[in-house]
Amino acid sequence: MRVVAATGMLGYGYEADSMRAAAESEIDLVGCDGGSTDGGPYYLGSGKASCSRAAVKSDLAGMLELARITGAPCVVGSCGTAGTDVQVEWVWEIVRELLHELKFEAKVALIYSEVSNEVLARAVSEGRLRPLDGVSQLTTEGVSGIERTVAMMGIEPINAALEAGADIVLAGRCSDAAVFAALPIRKGVNPAVAWCAGKFLECGAMCAEPRGPDAVSVTYDNESFTIIPLSEDRTCTPETLTEMMLHENANPFLHREPNGTLDLSDIIFTQEGRSVRVAGASFLPTEDYSVRLEGVRRIGHRAVIVAATRDPRLVASIGSYLAEAEERGYVMVSAMGIGREDYAIHRRVYGLNGVLGQLEFEKPTTHEMALIFEVVARTSEIAQAVASAFRSLILHMDFPERQCTEGNFALPFSPSGLDGGEVFEFAVWHALRLDDPLAAFPIAYNTVSP
């Protein structure tokens, strides 16, 4: 049994030679993780993808070609970054285009993962929601403001689709490891081995040295698996695999999946050439089948001003200058008839503390500073109006012993008020207890015969 992960995220790319190498052997699955919450709440709220259509299509082209040559099914999880219905269909549209271009007949399964506010409200009243990572419990009032929520599926819906004869599975929000664990478990691989392999496959060649976007593959036996990067120039090592265990997890040893917990406390790595054999994983099934919900609410619209100063006296007094500008700005905006409750401003000063904010401990030693001035408001029009008012103020406001009386900041763009798009924030981060692992994930089938 051999599984290939094309790369760490659909759209990040891989080396042509690596995929060519993959085609030379028998493989049972080619998979790729298509999304993440890494990039913040925007993608879930807007339905836009964080990778471009061109990048995603390019990666899918190689994966579908590999699937066609080897006869292996292809699974993509968390399509379109957040796995929303619109994003699943966005990837489906690209796949359909490619199937016609490659003249490849295939049965395609689309697995949806959105959770309506009605379902959320019912879950609240039935006590089936558990807050994660210290967030507060969801209330019925809280649910009404939610823009969109997805549930992170496990292996069951993917296996249902494969069971139904799907050649290509495009899944909504999905556990990263489940993308790669589903088929092997269905074919009888020890779940502990399959889940553990999935954990390392999901980031592609980020688990190898040198790190990078590229393909890796895994072969399985009863108690262990062997992972190898497909590029001859890369090597997996115990250190690189250890970093994967640490990656984005509060606990490197215990990883909760919908149907149980993967325990890597006793993991053993054995270097074998460019590959590493991994043993010692265990999987503890749970009675409490639950899926992680990710949901966002809409906050408003953002306008951004980028401005930089090279004036030594302003650089030296930037803190007090901006504090005064802010106070005057509020008065100015109020006089325009815009209420304080309709907008919020956030300023970041690079060269001072733009990255760490209040946590910064170094004193500035710079000759220039950049200000990113952000307005988030109920509407785009209000955001732009507030940004414009503050821009004219900071450009021209006087300060003690000012020499640069024509303007305080270099504005690099015309227009100076950039449209920062819609703004969302995470509002659901809860585990939902399910009686039926399939009930929350409807599957639609399409056959493409070019």
Place this chain on the structure above:
Amino acid sequence: MTVSIGELARICRSKNAGMALVTIDVSFDDDLTYMAAKKALTPDVVGGLYRVEPVDVKIISWDRMRTLKLTFPRSPRSGGPGDLDVYGCQLHAPILALPVNIEVQEAG
């Protein structure tokens, strides 16, 4: 001898562990430096550096891999109002700057 973690650690990195938590991994090449850092990085110290309650700081020490993992709540959450770092990957500097005491054995 007092040295900063930044001069000792092979890896010192931060990243979101989900949208509500930040996790920081610090890895060392030898037991002497690892043990010195392990002693220095307590919940109180980490809480002070990142302005979180010590009780909300979870520290896992993986002795075999000479790695410390520090996890605590993000404020704001990823992409939340005024967020400076959506991915949470540039929060490691306060750890780099932290001084630790290394007990150096005198030769002979």
